[in-house]
Amino acid sequence: MTIPTEGKLLRIFIGEADRWHGKPLYEAIVVEARKRGLAGATVIKGFMGFGAHSRIHTAKLLELSQDLPIVIEIVDAPDKIEAFMPDLEQMVGDGLITLERAEVLLYRPGRT
Numbered sequence: 001m002t003i004p005t006e007g008k009l010l011r012i013f014i015g016e017a018d019r020w021h022g023k024p025l026y027e028a029i030v031v032e033a034r035k036r037g038l039a040g041a042t043v044i045k046g047f048m049g050f051g052a053h054s055r056i057h058t059a060k061l062l063e064l065s066q067d068l069p070i071v072i073e074i075v076d077a078p079d080k081i082e083a084f085m086p087d088l089e090q091m092v093g094d095g096l097i098t099l100e101r102a103e104v105l106l107y108r109p110g111r112t
Contacts, residue, residue, distance in 0.1 A: 003039050008081040009102040010074040014095040017067040026070045029091060036084055039076040075102050
Protein backbone atom coordinates (compact mmCIF):
# COMPACT_ATOMS: atom_id res chain seq x y z
CA MET A 1 0.00 0.00 0.00
CA THR A 2 1.24 3.48 -0.78
CA ILE A 3 0.15 6.90 0.37
CA PRO A 4 0.64 9.90 -1.88
CA THR A 5 3.14 12.51 -0.72
CA GLU A 6 0.26 14.89 0.06
CA GLY A 7 -1.91 13.05 2.58
CA LYS A 8 -4.43 14.04 5.23
CA LEU A 9 -4.08 13.73 8.99
CA LEU A 10 -7.38 12.98 10.69
CA ARG A 11 -7.53 13.49 14.47
CA ILE A 12 -10.47 12.39 16.57
CA PHE A 13 -10.71 13.61 20.17
CA ILE A 14 -13.10 11.56 22.32
CA GLY A 15 -13.41 10.26 25.87
CA GLU A 16 -12.31 6.86 27.09
CA ALA A 17 -15.87 6.08 28.25
CA ASP A 18 -17.48 6.80 24.85
CA ARG A 19 -19.17 3.75 23.33
CA TRP A 20 -20.42 2.57 19.93
CA HIS A 21 -22.75 -0.44 19.88
CA GLY A 22 -21.53 -1.64 23.28
CA LYS A 23 -17.79 -1.44 22.67
CA PRO A 24 -15.29 1.36 23.24
CA LEU A 25 -15.65 4.02 20.54
CA TYR A 26 -11.89 4.21 19.95
CA GLU A 27 -11.84 0.47 19.23
CA ALA A 28 -14.84 0.70 16.89
CA ILE A 29 -13.18 3.54 14.94
CA VAL A 30 -9.89 1.66 14.53
CA VAL A 31 -11.67 -1.55 13.45
CA GLU A 32 -13.76 0.39 10.91
CA ALA A 33 -10.65 2.18 9.58
CA ARG A 34 -8.94 -1.18 9.12
CA LYS A 35 -11.99 -2.64 7.35
CA ARG A 36 -11.89 0.28 4.93
CA GLY A 37 -8.22 -0.35 4.15
CA LEU A 38 -6.89 2.89 5.61
CA ALA A 39 -3.11 2.97 6.01
CA GLY A 40 -3.13 2.83 9.81
CA ALA A 41 -4.52 4.27 13.01
CA THR A 42 -2.99 5.09 16.37
CA VAL A 43 -4.89 5.53 19.64
CA ILE A 44 -3.29 7.80 22.23
CA LYS A 45 -4.59 7.93 25.79
CA GLY A 46 -4.14 11.23 27.56
CA PHE A 47 -3.63 11.61 31.27
CA MET A 48 -5.32 15.00 31.51
CA GLY A 49 -7.62 17.19 29.45
CA PHE A 50 -10.95 18.94 29.08
CA GLY A 51 -13.42 19.42 26.27
CA ALA A 52 -16.59 21.28 25.33
CA HIS A 53 -18.11 20.91 28.83
CA SER A 54 -14.92 22.31 30.47
CA ARG A 55 -14.75 19.41 32.95
CA ILE A 56 -11.19 18.43 33.81
CA HIS A 57 -10.46 14.74 33.33
CA THR A 58 -7.25 13.56 34.95
CA ALA A 59 -5.57 10.36 36.05
CA LYS A 60 -4.46 12.14 39.24
CA LEU A 61 -7.84 12.04 40.94
CA LEU A 62 -9.47 8.63 41.19
CA GLU A 63 -13.02 9.95 40.94
CA LEU A 64 -12.24 11.86 37.72
CA SER A 65 -10.11 9.22 36.01
CA GLN A 66 -12.92 7.20 34.45
CA ASP A 67 -13.20 9.19 31.21
CA LEU A 68 -9.67 10.13 30.21
CA PRO A 69 -9.04 11.82 26.87
CA ILE A 70 -8.40 9.68 23.81
CA VAL A 71 -6.94 10.88 20.49
CA ILE A 72 -7.07 8.71 17.38
CA GLU A 73 -4.77 9.68 14.51
CA ILE A 74 -5.13 8.37 10.96
CA VAL A 75 -3.03 9.42 7.96
CA ASP A 76 -3.96 8.43 4.42
CA ALA A 77 -4.82 9.77 0.98
CA PRO A 78 -7.36 12.62 1.01
CA ASP A 79 -10.02 10.62 -0.88
CA LYS A 80 -9.84 7.67 1.54
CA ILE A 81 -10.09 9.95 4.58
CA GLU A 82 -13.02 11.87 3.10
CA ALA A 83 -14.85 8.61 2.26
CA PHE A 84 -14.51 7.61 5.94
CA MET A 85 -15.94 10.89 7.27
CA PRO A 86 -19.73 10.23 6.98
CA ASP A 87 -19.55 7.05 9.09
CA LEU A 88 -17.14 8.67 11.52
CA GLU A 89 -19.48 11.63 12.02
CA GLN A 90 -22.27 9.19 12.95
CA MET A 91 -20.05 7.34 15.42
CA VAL A 92 -18.74 10.38 17.32
CA GLY A 93 -21.34 11.94 19.62
CA ASP A 94 -19.36 14.20 21.96
CA GLY A 95 -15.95 14.95 20.59
CA LEU A 96 -13.86 16.87 18.10
CA ILE A 97 -12.68 15.86 14.64
CA THR A 98 -9.91 17.78 12.89
CA LEU A 99 -8.37 17.39 9.46
CA GLU A 100 -5.13 18.85 8.19
CA ARG A 101 -2.66 18.39 5.38
CA ALA A 102 0.18 15.98 6.03
CA GLU A 103 3.34 15.61 4.01
CA VAL A 104 4.11 11.89 3.95
CA LEU A 105 7.86 11.37 3.96
CA LEU A 106 7.96 7.59 4.43
CA TYR A 107 5.40 4.81 4.69
CA ARG A 108 6.47 1.20 4.37
CA PRO A 109 5.91 -2.08 6.16
CA GLY A 110 8.57 -3.39 8.51
CA ARG A 111 11.58 -5.04 6.98
CA THR A 112 11.73 -8.81 6.83
